[in-house]
Amino acid sequence: MGEFDLIARYFTRPVRHAALGVGDDCALLAPRAGMQLAISSDMLVEGRHFFADVEPVTLGHKALAVNLSDLAACGARPLAFTLALALPRVDEPWLAGFSRGLLALADAHGCELIGGDTTQGPLNICITVFGEVPTGQALLRSGARAGDDIYVSGTLGDARLALEALLGHVQLPAPVLAQTRQRLEQPTPRVALGMALRGIASSAMDVSDGLLGDFGHILKASGVGASIHTHETIKLIASCADTASAGASFYQNLPESLLHQCTLAGGDDYELIFTAPPHRREAVQAASTQAQTRVTRIGQVEAPPGLRLQDAQGQPVENRFASFDHFA
Ligand code: ADP
Ligand code: MG
Numbered sequence: 001m002g003e004f005d006l007i008a009r010y011f012t013r014p015v016r017h018a019a020l021g022v023g024d025d026c027a028l029l030a031p032r033a034g035m036q037l038a039i040s041s042d043m044l045v046e047g048r049h050f051f052a053d054v055e056p057v058t059l060g061h062k063a064l065a066v067n068l069s070d071l072a073a074c075g076a077r078p079l080a081f082t083l084a085l086a087l088p089r090v091d092e093p094w095l096a097g098f099s100r101g102l103l104a105l106a107d108a109h110g111c112e113l114i115g116g117d118t119t120q121g122p123l124n125i126c127i128t129v130f131g132e133v134p135t136g137q138a139l140l141r142s143g144a145r146a147g148d149d150i151y152v153s154g155t156l157g158d159a160r161l162a163l164e165a166l167l168g169h170v171q172l173p174a175p176v177l178a179q180t181r182q183r184l185e186q187p188t189p190r191v192a193l194g195m196a197l198r199g200i201a202s203s204a205m206d207v208s209d210g211l212l213g214d215f216g217h218i219l220k221a222s223g224v225g226a227s228i229h230t231h232e233t234i235k236l237i238a239s240c241a242d243t244a245s246a247g248a249s250f251y252q253n254l255p256e257s258l259l260h261q262c263t264l265a266g267g268d269d270y271e272l273i274f275t276a277p278p279h280r281r282e283a284v285q286a287a288s289t290q291a292q293t294r295v296t297r298i299g300q301v302e303a304p305p306g307l308r309l310q311d312a313q314g315q316p317v318e319n320r321f322a323s324f325d326h327f328a
Contacts, residue, residue: 056096057100059101063083064127066270069206073272075204076132080114083102086122134198144219147278149284149301152272158183158269159183160267162181163267187268203274205218210264210321225302226307226308227307229299236263
């Protein structure tokens with residue numbers, strides 16, 4: 001099977017919204033009146049972002065999910081994406097699984113594949129997504145103000161716990177491994193929540209490299225500091241919060257330092273962290289309900305610069321949680 005047959009079989013679909021999709025030198029995409037295009041790229045490299053033996057269907061999901069998460073962080077609605085793919089060889093079962101996982105998530109968000117590039121080389125997946133947001137309404141990192149509440153969506157730390165288990169650093173009971181691995185390999189981009197927070201959140205970003213490190217970018221861009229409550233964040237490991245789950249008692253026996261490490265500096269969460277003024281608490285709850293995505297208040301923005309951690313009694317907690325940096 002040659003390059004063009006491969007593209008035709010696995011990556012060509014009829015376009016619905018775009019003016020022109022796969023097959024010409026460029027795709028054509030017209031933003032609607034009053035809208036700005038939100039554009040983001042994310043690359044996944046074998047051995048760096050995923051294990052060589054990961055299921056292709058989950059890899060297809062994750063490659064698009066991490067990009068949709070960036071649109072969510074800006075409050076943008078997904079429109080379309082391009083796929084640049086380097087493949088070591090033509091492996092049809094792999095391609096079938098990968099494109100199935102990729103296009104299922106694309107369809108769920110009405111986000112269409114409009115073009116890309118395919119070459120031979122070490123496995124590497126680069127996606128660029130295009131979304132739309134009403135002009136001036138994109139959620140940015142720079143809008144947090146002293147006094148704002150800090151919120152995080154969904155759960156934190158599960159992906160990191162699964163990674164620790166896959167690397168052999170910790171042993172997890174089968175149901176806990178299955179649940180956390182699902183979060184590592186098939187994250188849920190919080191697209192509906194991001195859109196619902198337009199006009200409510202003062203700042204937002206998605207958590208991909210660890211909560212504290214990522215939130216540091218909001219603080220820097222906004223020129224403020226913050227306090228984070230670690231007795232709230234530690235509860236956000238999924239099974240820990242879910243007492244009905246098979247893993248609940250197991251989580252209670254894990255060392256607190258590991259739970260803090262996973263929730264505060266875990267990476268691969270793809271949740272939203274955002275700020276909003278206290279008088280918008282009801283609006284935040286309404287957005288959460290509308291998006292069917294839970295949100296938890298985890299601290300406050302403050303004028304003095306720096307990120308402070310505190311426990312349930314308001315006592316300081318030492319911050320020794322580094323976030324992920326490819327070149328550090
Ligand atoms: P060109 O040489 O003009 O850049 P290509 O031969 O690389 O074009 O690609 C032919 C068409 O197939 C283009 O429309 C391109 O966008 C599309 N395409 C290539 N690879 C992919 C892919 N992995 N997924 C979707 N579309 C692709
Ligand atoms: Mg090309």
